[in-house]
Amino acid sequence: MGRPPLKDERNEGLKKGPWTPEEDEKLKDYIDKHGHGSWQLLPRRAGLNRCGKSCRLRWSNYLRPDIKRGNFSPQEIQTIVDLHSSLGNKWAMIASRLPGRTDNEIKNYWNTHLRKKLLRNGIDPQTHQLLTDLNFPPNFNNFPLSSLENLANIRLLGNIIQLLNSNPLPSFSHTTLDGILNPTLQLPSSIANVTFSVDYKPVCNTFQPPEVQQHVTNAEYCLPGLTPATSEISSGNVGHSSICDYSLLNQNYEEFLVDDENNSSFWKDILSESFPSSSL
DNA sequence: AAAGGTTTCAACCGCGTTCAG
């Protein structure tokens, strides 16, 4: 039992669905000449068989002359992610900071592109924190969980996901299961000889990329604390432990957002070599 | 070439807020 529909929401006998070019022309002509005024009265005055709400939406999302068309620029993408991390799903507020972009457009772009990119890179799109969820990536479900060792294995892979999101990417000296269980990562020359410990305890609250510690040789580098997925991904109840600081996590974050295809193929190679029996 | 599946995005729906009477 909800609120009974208001006058504007009843829309008896009014047209719905996609707008025709003729309707667009009528709406545009009317607003050009008279301004929109009351949206409620506009359709009748403009000769449109639509509700005021539909006219307002069509104007603000499509017909408005200052609307910017085309792909989002890397700067715009960066702005959206930054604002979303602090504002959440406040699409209208985010849109107000991106001239020419509508809240609907940003919302759609987020849901169809950015959200998926963040997930693929191990970042929870709602909290903007790193994920530890055992279901991430989803194919982890296919790993044979015959022992706690295997479970620990998966946790380690989760850590490695985070590591791979750092820049520059380290390369593996072992890609076998044994190498994963007893990992020594071969790092770029700039940070060579830094050994990554397999320590699941959240030691540092802020992720410090290897570059920060490159003056330390043969030192244990502790991976950051991890965060579980949000409820849409997991119903687990593990406390959050670290905020994902994009500027530290990936100095070339812009590039990371725009194109992560190389990253994913890199992963396929690693996982198929490490778990040849699993159906990845 | 075609069928089925997936993705995209314009448009709708419903709720909370604002405002005029």
Place this chain on the structure above:
DNA sequence: CCTGAACGCGGTTGAAACCTT
């Protein structure tokens, strides 16, 4: 202050476009 109408926003839907097999 109260009420109801209009507005604005975020979530959701579904048709069309695109992709895969």
